[in-house]
Amino acid sequence: MKKYYIIFLLLSIYSQAQISFEKFNSNFHEKPKPILLFFSTKWCSYCLIQKKQIKKDKSLFHFLNNEVYYLEVDAESHDTIYFLEKVYQPKEKLHAFVEEFISTNEQINYPYWVLISKDLRIEMTYSGLIKNKSFKILLEKYFKGPNF
Numbered sequence: 001m002k003k004y005y006i007i008f009l010l011l012s013i014y015s016q017a018q019i020s021f022e023k024f025n026s027n028f029h030e031k032p033k034p035i036l037l038f039f040s041t042k043w044c045s046y047c048l049i050q051k052k053q054i055k056k057d058k059s060l061f062h063f064l065n066n067e068v069y070y071l072e073v074d075a076e077s078h079d080t081i082y083f084l085e086k087v088y089q090p091k092e093k094l095h096a097f098v099e100e101f102i103s104t105n106e107q108i109n110y111p112y113w114v115l116i117s118k119d120l121r122i123e124m125t126y127s128g129l130i131k132n133k134s135f136k137i138l139l140e141k142y143f144k145g146p147n148f
Contacts, residue, residue, distance in 0.1 A: 018064075018072045021082055028069065028084065032118040034142075036068045039075045039098055039112040046129045047111045057132045063139065068115075073097065075110065084120070101125065115142060 019027075024035075040047030051072075054060055064070040073081070073095075081088040081097045088097035094108070101114045101122065109127040117123050123142060130138070 019069055021071065024069050024071060025082060025084065034068045034118050034123070035114075035116040036064065036070045037101065037114040037116070038070065038072045039101075039108075039114070040072065040110050041074065041076050044110040050111050050129050053132050060132055060136060063136075067143065075108075075112070 018038075028035075038050075040050070054064065075095055075098045076093065077095050078090045080090065081095065083097060088095065088100065090096070091099075098108070098112070102108055102112075102125075111127075111129065113124070113126040113130070114122060115124040124138070126138075
């Protein structure tokens, strides 16, 4: 029995980079830090590749666990999203929460990344798959130093 508990504990620690909206909303005001939004869809093969790449890279995974609030969001979700005292309702095709972060005429591609500063300014958006090495370079530039 102890073996299974230890394995479960290790797996839950390893797969923790993504934080829930509930936990994020309750923690952000007490401990503000940048927010990294990862918008994806269930049908997006690049999104699945991106998720696997992140999980394989321990330093990147550690960074996402500790330095930012990392939120994975299904861009076509039918759920209501509560984000910092605002409520976003699902729409027919693209969730209203996603629309908050794209320009009016912008063609969105997945995965779609948004980095928000701890004072809630959009610092960066990016459409598409990011190789881990490039991802780390982008994050290092934003955080002004090697964290990996």
